[in-house]
Amino acid sequence: MNNKKYHNFICQIIDQDLNKNKNLSFHTRFPPEPNGHLHIGHAKSICLNFELAYLYKGRCNLRFDDTNPLKENIKYINSIKYDISWLGYKWYGNVHYSSEYFFKLYQYAKQLIYQGLAYVDHLTKEQIREYRGTLNTPGRNSPYRDRTIQENIKLFKKMKKGEYNEGEACLRAKIDMNSSFIIMRDPVLYRILFAHHHQTKDDWYIYPTYDFAHCLSDSIEKITHSLCTLEFQDNKRLYNWILENTNVKHYPKQYEFSRLNLEFSILSKRKLKILIDDNIVEGWNDPRISTISGLRRKGYTPSSIKHFCQKIGITKQNNLIEYSLLEHCIRKELNQTAIRSMAILEPIKIILYNLDKNHKEILIVPNHPNNPDMGTHEILFTNIIYIERSDFKEEYDKKYKRLRIGEEIRLRYAYIIKAEKIEKDKFNNIINIICYCDTNSLGKKPKNKKNPAVIHWISIHNALPAEFRLYDQLFNIKNPEQQTNFLSYINPKSLIKKYGFIEKKLEKMIYKYIMNYNDQLHFQFERIGYFCLDYIDSKKNYLVFNRTVHLRDVWNVKK
Known part of the structure; x- marks a missing residue:
């Protein structure tokens, strides 16, 4: 690992801490809430926490902050564990859950009550919000704020036993209703939820809030550096207040960095769930959304995602990252690793009239033009082939450099052909282009002529039907996250399906991958783009390919 590559302001803080305390054992954690799949913003945090643990020879825990059973699901837990492992990281020891510490958290809550720093409140959610005030107006004390310690302990125990209905009571910290920080205006620490929990089953009727559980879980796990994004900057005050007013033995320190904001993307799990529930996308692994599972299905690799996270760096400055940078990272990798092949997305038939109808010629072509170690494969050349419909133009166009009547082009890896006439159906659609070969x-430059344009093709006898999914940005504005009505900016052409052919000679290689769920097989379909086999919808007799990225590197060109 290149230490300079990972050095940032957090590294500077850690270096200072280690200089002050030579015995400090660096320990961080990645603490997702299991209420959805991880997205590219989480990848940034994953890379930061795990890479720092590696860099400083420390430890990184995986802990699920599972304090809300109404929104959490074991499927999310499994998907998160898979995503982290897929990215190439391994957490320290066993997976942890905040729910492991529910009894300890309950004891800490009682400590606050015994110190006169917490009380049971019977205001409704709406009333609590109203009493809390605004940024411009101070809050008001709850009428239940001055209960005695003994009364609060009694009521809190009743909450724990399930003797109140949901919303009928909650436990609040007693801090300062006049604080300039709204989060310090007597925040809720516990609420009643009659919900089945994926870990503790039906043992509890009360659940700690995220803010209460998070800092104490960090302390229990002896986390030294609690790293989070800038929206938790104000929460640090509550984080420290809880630690300072309970008898914890370990004091983690919280540090904030900027969250990842990506062009044309929604990264809020709440909004992503709206997209899924409204059937705008097909699920958490839809390639049009920037979840890790969606990016994986689209063809992004662990190394490309980690490379992207390294390039954007760790700062305290919020900004909108260009989507083209993410595309640049995968394109740069696939340019080196993807097998070159030919595919026809919108086929039109070419008949080479001067070749015998039984003509069959095997041509050997490289899997990668610059890497002979990747080997070769066979293609078949016959008298009937397919080309892209866009590679032929009936009308004269001086700027058009592909196939026209009376013009020559070269077939990739094969011969020069010349279009002489066309055949149409009764609807005036071109069905055949008659050409001379x-x-x-073959392998020769034309004499006394300029080299003709080169197009790709597939023999009709070497054509395997396939579906091609051409993905574009889901939103047609750069920053949909800022829009209240973000659904009105959906790009209606975010997914276009084409039905054409790939080289049949590749089917043995492809079918091997179909049997391995979540395995990735990449191709550069020449002149079209980089594609991957869709490992979910592809079947032995029906192949689906997702376009990962265009061939042209916009980010590199702009920079």
Whole structure:
């Protein structure tokens, strides 16, 4: 690992801490809430926490802050564990859950009550919000704020036993209703939820809030550096207040960095769930959303995502990252690793009239033009082939450099052909292009002529049907996250499906991958883009390919 590559302001803080305390054992954690799949913003945090643990020879825990059973699911837990492992990281020891510490957290809550720093409140959610005030107006004390310690302990025990209905009571910290920080205006520490929990089952009727559980879980696990994004900056005051007013033995320190904001993307799990529930996307692994599972299905690799996270760096400055930078990272990798092949997305038939109908010629082509170690594969050349419909133009166009009547082009890895006439159906649609094949042109430059344009093709006898999914940005504005009505900015052309052919000679290689769920197989379909096999919808007799990224590197060109 190149230490300079990972050095940032958090590293500077850690270096200072280690200089002050030579015995400090660096310990961080990645603490997701299991209420959805991870997205590219989480990848930034994953890379930061795990890479720092590696860099400083420390430890990184995986802990699920599972304090809200109404929104959590074991499926989310499994998907999060898979995503982290897929990215190439391994957490320290066993997976942890805040729910492991529910009894300890309950004891800490009682400590606050015994110190006169917490009380049971019977205001409704709406009333609590109203009493809390605004940024411009101070809050008001709850009428239940001055109960005695003994009364609060009694009522809190009743909450724990399930003797109140949901919303009928909660436990609040007694801090300062006049604080300039709204989060310090007597925040809720416990609420009543009659819900089945994926870990503790039906043992509890009260659940700690995220803010109460998070800091204490950090302390219990002896986390030294609690790293979070800037929206938790104000929460640090409550984080420290809880630790300072309970008898914890270990005091973690919280540090904030900027969250990842990505162009044309929604990264809020709440909004992502709206997209899924409204059937705008097909699920958490839809390639149009920037979840890790969606990016994986689209063809992004662990190394490309980690490379992206390294390039954007760790700062305290919020900014909007260009989507083209993410595309640059995967394109740069696939340019080195993807197998070159030919595919036809919108086929039109070419008949080479001067070749015998039984003509079959095997041509050997490289899997990668610059890497002979990747080997070769066979393609078949016959008298009937498919080309892209966009590679032929009936009308004269001086700027058009592909196939036209009377013009020559070269077939990739094969011969020069010349279009002589076309055949149409009764609806005036072109069904065949009749061409002459120069059988002396294989591997030779034309004499006294400029080199013709090169197009890709597939023999009709080497054509395997396939579906191609062309993905574009889901939103047609750069920052949909800032829009209240973000659904009105959906790009109606975010997914276009084409039905064409790939080289049949590749099917043995492809079918091997179909049997391995979540395995990735990448191709550069020449002149079209980088694609991956869709490991979910592809079947032995029906192949689906997702476009990962275009061939052109916009980010590099702009920079």
